[in-house]
Amino acid sequence: MNKSNHDKEILAENRKFQLERISLFSDAVFAIAITLLIIELKLPEMEDFSADAFLKALNSISYRFFGFLFSFFFIGMYWVIHHKIFYYIKEFNQKLLWLNIFMLLTIVMLPFTTGVAFEFMTFPDYPFMLYAINHILVGISLYCLWDFLGNSKNISVGLENPRFIKFKKARSLTVVLVFSIVIAMGFVSPFWSRISPILIFPFFLLIKKRFKDVIENK
Amino acid sequence: MNKSNHDKEILAENRKFQLERISLFSDAVFAIAITLLIIELKLPEMEDFSADAFLKALNSISYRFFGFLFSFFFIGMYWVIHHKIFYYIKEFNQKLLWLNIFMLLTIVMLPFTTGVAFEFMTFPDYPFMLYAINHILVGISLYCLWDFLGNSKNISVGLENPRFIKFKKARSLTVVLVFSIVIAMGFVSPFWSRISPILIFPFFLLIKKRFKDVIENK
């Protein structure tokens, strides 16, 4: 093999590794964001060192602990989706890099908005709305990524069926829809606002039913 | 090679990389959790800047430093187990992804519960019990992963011998058992509760002896 061909081979290999690096950089960002959630969790100062005072202190952060679990589940889910997205990518370009960085931006903000949402409660429930806006931004970035892949045949692979992209985009929009409901409810009642994210499960099931054909074809 | 075959090959490669990404994402989470332990370690304010005041300040966190070493050892051990688990995996599905995320959840909580357990001591010893509960959850998640692999011939590889899975499940349950003893002892004496995790060594040796045949077959 002559030098020029050897160089081309190395560049092709490097190119492939560059694609993997995007996933690995994203993985590291996801991993840090999901782990930073626990840093927010801190026991308040205790008056004395009795078992009762400890249980009281523990109880006082139970709501924040719930917020930790809540965001851990969602960041986990977003990672699973990111994981799926890159299954269908065979090449990358500048636009994909920056769409991915935008997605990571929305993920990185989650530990902050989680801390805010599960520490304060006001009426109207602005802290939780801020948290919902963050999730809406994640949903939008996921939508953009799927939309971009569906329209970029030179970058994606295995996405020939337009109904499959439609299915993925519908799922991303569900995140946007559910957290829009959360915002609307925030003006009515903090309680119902904070319960509404659970709507994501029936909505996901509905979409699964409607797009049964493409999931089974997969 | 025609286009469709070429695409299938890319997708197969991507699929393989997706499996590796699960390990790499987990590695990052483990690495952050094990490193966050040190953030909890902070020297208290010193009255003056004499050598004596410094030694006194250092001494006042010696117990927390021990907690750091303690959790570092255990997170290290859990990483080694996670490392072993993925040796036997050739494919993944949604359930494996979520079992793995559940395992990471239990790992991520360890820096928090470590901080709590090695800062406070009450009677009954609730802070250390909380820490023990965390380890029990890790043990359960490990058990679930081994159990899942043993029952999923299409995902696992090299796990034909049911006695080997039994061995791995027994080891996971040992973690659960030892930290259950820790909790029970917490109602009797904080001192003995905090000593009992050492039981993991004789228990692991016992299991090693009983399952000698499968380890040697490996």
Add this chain to the structure above:
Amino acid sequence: MNKSNHDKEILAENRKFQLERISLFSDAVFAIAITLLIIELKLPEMEDFSADAFLKALNSISYRFFGFLFSFFFIGMYWVIHHKIFYYIKEFNQKLLWLNIFMLLTIVMLPFTTGVAFEFMTFPDYPFMLYAINHILVGISLYCLWDFLGNSKNISVGLENPRFIKFKKARSLTVVLVFSIVIAMGFVSPFWSRISPILIFPFFLLIKKRFKDVIENK
């Protein structure tokens, strides 16, 4: 294959993985630096838990939030450049390792200087100048990396065209130039100093135009 050849093959493979490890270590550092930015973002204590007090608290950190977005964009851009640099590398040596570590040093300082620049404002605008110095250091480290690759034919690949290296070096120097303007403006007006980083966009376009030939050849 005899033992010695087999060993050589393993060492060659290890060597290749060693090169990948440099990227992956760098990715982890970039990922942590970009995520640490959010840790700086903390809501101030609120007087009461009314919605108004919350909006006021939120408003009080709006400038720091802008700083978070600002640095997130720049660290993202630097990562994209780092990503591109390693596309042209086929080997490594001690000098590359240390140039890379120097680059990471400049990246790791960004969360600190971001925090400083977007919390204080003095006249002359020293906090923002410190931030600008940090970006200048990043620019210099990028310049050094491109310069090193251009002069190391045994390490780089696909960089035969000297005009292409010139283009990359010109871009790195643009970062240095723009943030030098930021520093100069800091002695005139904090407002104009903080606006000037935007100059990077027209300057990058100008360079793109002048080096149109090498970009299209790529």
Add this chain to the structure above:
Amino acid sequence: MNKSNHDKEILAENRKFQLERISLFSDAVFAIAITLLIIELKLPEMEDFSADAFLKALNSISYRFFGFLFSFFFIGMYWVIHHKIFYYIKEFNQKLLWLNIFMLLTIVMLPFTTGVAFEFMTFPDYPFMLYAINHILVGISLYCLWDFLGNSKNISVGLENPRFIKFKKARSLTVVLVFSIVIAMGFVSPFWSRISPILIFPFFLLIKKRFKDVIENK
């Protein structure tokens, strides 16, 4: 290919990836440790927002900033050594895993001991001695790793020359020696104690000279 052979091939590939995971997990720990150094760096509260007050505040942390650079350089160097070590590894076993975890333990403690050493100064200089002890532990862990590889022909590759292992062990012991001098000097003068780490450069050069033959053979 029959099923059993196919399984063996997958297990062999997994085994190879398991080896890479050790490096990648270590990289993540190194990356976090090197980045955590900057978290310690915080500007003190300022009386007013004048440029002078800012410069004064900046000046007050200049020593800690030097400590940041100091530890960044050393962690960088230890990463480079770790990077080299794994070049010579073709297999792993439990002992290697735990030696590596021990090495990571010593690295993870560096952000803590850096913070202590560059915040306080007492006489005798205990804070800097604590920092020196940490470096001594790193040196010992490096020595153990090289020693282990030299004695494990089934795990290492390319380490046939015993003089080469001797060279690497001598370098590790230099770290131990230099920081032992640091400790001894701490009882004499904090100033000279804090200057002595610079001895690592002449000592490394001396060793390089004495082992010139093995380095050139490499």
